[in-house]
Amino acid sequence: MPTNARAFAAASATSPLAAASIQRRDPTPTDVAIDILYCGICHSDLHTVRNEWASVMPTMYPCVPGHEIIGRVSRVGPNVKGFKPGDLAGVGCLVDSDGSCPCCKDHLEQFCPAAVFTYNGADKHLGGHTYGGYSDSIVVDQRFALRIPKNLDPAGAAPLLCAGITTYSPLRRAAVGKGKKVGVVGLGGLGHMGVKLARAMGAHVVAFTTSPSKKEDALRLGAHEVVVSRDANQMQAHAGSFDFILDTVSADHDLNAYLGLLRLSGNLTLVGAPEKPLPVSSFALLFGNKSLSGSLIGGLKQTQEMLDFCGQHNITSDVEIIPIQKVNEAYERLLRSDVKYRFCIDMASLKNG
Numbered sequence: 006m007p008t009n010a011r012a013f014a015a016a017s018a019t020s021p022l023a024a025a026s027i028q029r030r031d032p033t034p035t036d037v038a039i040d041i042l043y044c045g046i047c048h049s050d051l052h053t054v055r056n057e058w059a060s061v062m063p064t065m066y067p068c069v070p071g072h073e074i075i076g077r078v079s080r081v082g083p084n085v086k087g088f089k090p091g092d093l094a095g096v097g098c099l100v101d102s103d104g105s106c107p108c109c110k111d112h113l114e115q116f117c118p119a120a121v122f123t124y125n126g127a128d129k130h131l132g133g134h135t136y137g138g139y140s141d142s143i144v145v146d147q148r149f150a151l152r153i154p155k156n157l158d159p160a161g162a163a164p165l166l167c168a169g170i171t172t173y174s175p176l177r178r179a180a181v182g183k184g185k186k187v188g189v190v191g192l193g194g195l196g197h198m199g200v201k202l203a204r205a206m207g208a209h210v211v212a213f214t215t216s217p218s219k220k221e222d223a224l225r226l227g228a229h230e231v232v233v234s235r236d237a238n239q240m241q242a243h244a245g246s247f248d249f250i251l252d253t254v255s256a257d258h259d260l261n262a263y264l265g266l267l268r269l270s271g272n273l274t275l276v277g278a279p280e281k282p283l284p285v286s287s288f289a290l291l292f293g294n295k296s297l298s299g300s301l302i303g304g305l306k307q308t309q310e311m312l313d314f315c316g317q318h319n320i321t322s323d324v325e326i327i328p329i330q331k332v333n334e335a336y337e338r339l340l341r342s343d344v345k346y347r348f349c350i351d352m353a354s355l356k357n358g
């Protein structure tokens with residue numbers, strides 16, 4: 006018998022999130038049931054709630070977002086290995102995949118044709134669609150539960166499950182490390198993790214921000230230099246010098262300005278997913294054999310690797326912990342780039358309705 010869970014849901018693209026009751030399945034023999042302690046607020050939650058990605062991934066309502074989940078294991082099925090009641094566990098953007106296709110065999114479950122996202126995916130157990138972490142509990146197959154290093158603060162670790170892996174994966178692909186000059190564009194949830202991780206990997210890190218007030222913080226977070234991107238002179242000073250730039254911006258902006266900052270054969274990788282297409286000048290790529298790429302979260306094996314890396318380097322997200330009743334206000338602040346640097350919901354507040 007499925008059980009009822011408390012959650013916050015949006016009833017339509019124009020409705021605020023509000024208290025709702027949803028169902029969670031009974032654990033199967035390979036399932037882990039988790040009581041959620043914290044859930045980070047990703048800008049993807051906002052894009053999805055407001056159906057801004059309608060042309061690619063239309064939103065199904067009611068929508069319960071949340072894919073930066075940390076909680077305590079409450080129950081495990083009899084075939085579960087590696088988790089027991091009381092353990093801390095994490096869940097990121099994925100809750101299922103076929104486990105046998107070439108992508109799954111390559112540990113790239115996010116590209117499996119049967120991949121199921123934590124929210125707004127097809128729920129093969131209960132029918133309908135999946136509900137995310139703005140809720141007091143979740144049930145997932147053990148393959149999608151992650152181990153959280155004991156030395157990390159649980160609230161600060163929650164954002165690692167999306168913001169962490171989404172920045173770690175392309176930084177690794179670009180072999181970022183000592184001797185590499187790396188730019189991180191946008192100092193929000195993803196961007197501040199990108200700065201911390203690139204610094205821990207040994208690169209020379211430059212943060213690009215539209216918010217002059219974030220300059221001091223960018224240095225504290227690990228950037229060696231900060232560029233206010235609306236200042237053309239500051240941008241020009243770095244022309245042709247970057248090996249790699251990671252673009253985390255959630256809204257419309259000029260990519261060509263950043264392509265101009267890459268050195269010969271440099272790469273700009275997009276992880277930000279603005280609602281509207283971004284125009285690219287072919288000349289900005291042709292001169293210098295430059296490349297433009299994208300990157301989608303990361304597979305489960307690499308997510309565990311990232312968590313362990315963060316454990317070793319003592320890296321967590323800088324979080325502003327909020328009660329769930331403030332989630333709609335937090336969304337408005339995200340749109341104003343007023344986040345330092347990830348909102349994280351204390352799920353105990355769900356009891357207050």
Ligand code: NAP
Pocket residue numbers: 046047048049050052167168171190191192193194195196213214215216219253254255256257258275276277278279300301302339340342343344346
């Ligand atoms: P966020 O916390 O809202 O941060 C976005 C940052 O971008 C802002 O803080 C701001 O930084 C900058 N920005 C906002 N509007 C801008 C504009 N008009 N021009 C230039 N810069 C602007 O968002 P997030 O949670 O980090 O997510 C960022 C994007 O990544 C979203 O589109 C999200 O959907 C996407 N995402 C992708 C993946 C993936 O797998 N590829 C995973 C998660 C999220 P400054 O104040 O420093 O300028």
Ligand code: ZN
Pocket residue numbers: 047048049050072167168
């Ligand atoms: Zn996310």
